[in-house]
Amino acid sequence: MIKISKIFICLFFLSFIGCSRYTFAPNGFIVNGDTNYYNDSLKLAVGLYGDYVNYIPKKNLGFRVNKLYKTDNKLLKNAKIDPSETLVLFSGIPEFDPFYNLIAFVTKKGQDIDISRGFRKKYDKDTLSYYYKTSLIGKSRIYHTVIPSEKGQLNFLYYQDRTDSCAYCDIEQLSMSNAQRIRQNEPYKLIGADCNCESEKAQQKIVTITIPKDSLIKQQSLIKFYDVNTTQLKCFKLLSGNDRPANINICQGRYIMIYSDLTNKVKWKKEIVIE
Template sequence: MQKLIKFSGLLLGMLCLLSLFSCRTLSHSKTGYFTGEVDKYFNEKEGVNVWLYRAFQPREDGKTGLRKENYYPLDERMMELVGIKKNANQVLFSVVPEYPPFYNMVAVKHLKNNVNLKGYNIREYKGANYYEKKVISEGMDIRHVYIPKGKKEGLSLLYYALEVENAGNPLAKFDYLAGINALEIKEKERYYPSWQIYDCEEPDRRDWILKPDIEKLKNHEVVYLKLYDVYGANKTISFFKLMKKDDRGPISLKLCPNEYILEYYSEKDLLIGQEKFRVN
């Protein structure tokens, strides 16, 4: 059992303890990080990165957004329908896109191989295999994807949407995430705290040493380091690193010739400071 649902009032609390099994629920990982603009979730303790969409936004309430601490109303019921167990698993996040087509997706890290794959179909994306099961229940289209990770662990991606939402083809969005995450797990055996994209060809990229300002970092346990390419009045993110207190040294990377703005954000996505530079 991971967690007891806390009821208000002593009597309800005692009833919960007496009926322990019915009060069990999957717990959320407390060590994950996600920020807007970057299409990746980071969790060093669980040793996992999860590809997402840049349009997702971190938000713990409302009808849309990526939640790291709370469920959407039907999440637990859908997990139960596909057989995601309440022990030896950690919920990483639950998300609903900001824009249509709307659907729900829940990511679960399996601490051991406890998924019964009977009835699942094997899918393949660029040489990476994963398992998928389809369930239709009460007008809901439900898909459970299981991606093995090493010999014992795994990652579940649970999709569900009203069948009437299928006109916008939300399933194609989910299928793409399932595929690229299976490929990520196959190709990368360890966790990475950074993310980068380029707008120039490899021969044009320059070696660069990024030296974060220690003064901007010292009062924060976690800092989101975001590097933007500047195009006139516009800017586009091209590099991100999740920086913790034990990882504040220079960063070696390659950058395209351009103007840049380096911005420092707190874990709550509040701007701490910024600086500008140019790569020739």
């Protein structure tokens, strides 16, 4: 019999029952160069900014889809966010100034954050966009966003040093843009996976990528293509773990191809030319 851990059951069924610690949604990822967080298990995309990159250990900044920062737990608890009713999407710090911490999480329908307790309404012209609450906890300035949806709530818990001159930088615009997405009921799709050719004369080709056996990831993984000269992301593909080999639609050009797991741990890297 296959032994299934308590944490896996909690995540997979989104039951939030019996979870004593904050847990992350499975199959979530951020691709450097793409301004979205994606979660294939929840069929959810969250709009981000260009300086939201994967975690950089040497700098101790960036965004993680599987682990909280040390200060996150304290802030979540002080904000009275119940771990048993919460599924974390990501947590991180932007790569460039202004620096702040941002945690995104969802709540299950019926276990919503009580917006009657100090939350105010934010409008987009005459339309209610989202709910928010500001507070001070210790040395931190807090902004909590609650965006309602049919399936539950999308939450942002933003915090920064209260001495920062740019108070609540980025969070209001980020909250507004994601609220608009939800209100417009935009369908889930991997936006950056579209390898459109920039030039009308360029040809898109189907390329077969054979991943070395000693680098194969048996779970979901990513192949990302970056322009050699500009390092700009051109496209990526989400692999199921059974894609052997992987067929990619991509335009002519010279690329750095990076094969990694969903947390951006690189397993294979190669320069390729598509003629």
